[in-house]
Amino acid sequence: MTTLNILCVGDSLTAGSTAGMEHPYALKLRTRLQQAFPDHEIECQVEGKHGDQVTQGGFDERLEAAWSVADRPFDWAIILGGSNDINWNKPADAIIAALKQVWEFPIAEGSRVLAMTIPEYRAKIQKIDDKRAAVNDAIRSYDHAAFSSLDLYKEFPYHTMSSADRSKYWDTDGVHFSAAGYDLMGDKIADVLIPLIQSRS
Structure with missing residues (x-):
């Protein structure tokens, strides 16, 4: 059976932080991918660290560590980072440079990157x-x-979303998503990722 190996890297939005628990988008993403590719074994590894900043090198370290112990290379790396760097007033140029460095590692390893x-x-x-x-x-x-x-x-807007949808998809802290929100995030990633995978098969 063909394996589709995906690494999800980021901060608390990748970890799925919500209401004192974790519900990562990878749960819904894996379900959608399994439906789209029933003859594949789908593996989604989550590397989400609360508060992590791309400018501090943690993303790079976790990427390299995940690759070093993986049974097989990752086909895709899904990356979301920079929010905490912005909140800690890191310069935009430094954040952009750090993100590019994060993307370049999986690409150099033969993986493809989906950045958000x-x-x-x-x-x-x-x-x-x-x-x-x-x-x-x-x-x-x-x-x-x-x-x-x-x-x-x-x-995935906050301010232009209807109040009903905002209550459904956003956590009450106004920063993280609800469990339903992370599922919606997984759906949106799947909507982009599935055609990309199909185009290469």
Whole structure:
């Protein structure tokens, strides 16, 4: 049986932090991938660390560690990072450079990368919004044959979402998603990833 091996790397949004528990998007993603590719064995490894920053090297260390112990190479690395760096006032240029370094490792190892833009949250702070916009523009514009992106900022808004959907999909802290929200995130990733995998089969 063919194996589809996926590594999900990020911070608390990858870990699935919500209401004192963890419900990672990888749960829904794996279900969707298994439905789309019933003849494949689907493996989704989650490497989500609360509070981690791409500029501090933790993403690189976890990527390299995951690769070093993997039974087989990862076909895809799904990466979401930069939110904590922005909150800690790291320069946009430094965040972008760190993200590119994170992406380059799996690509060099023969994997493909699906990177996500950084979603907004409840607080509206202009300098944070501006920095997020700069980083997200860099994610959208990055060009490599083994790189694709999902505009999570656009696909998972906070302020323009209806109040009913906001209550359903966002945690009460206004920063993380609810369990239903992480499932929705997994669906949105699957909607992008499945055609990409099919195009290469």
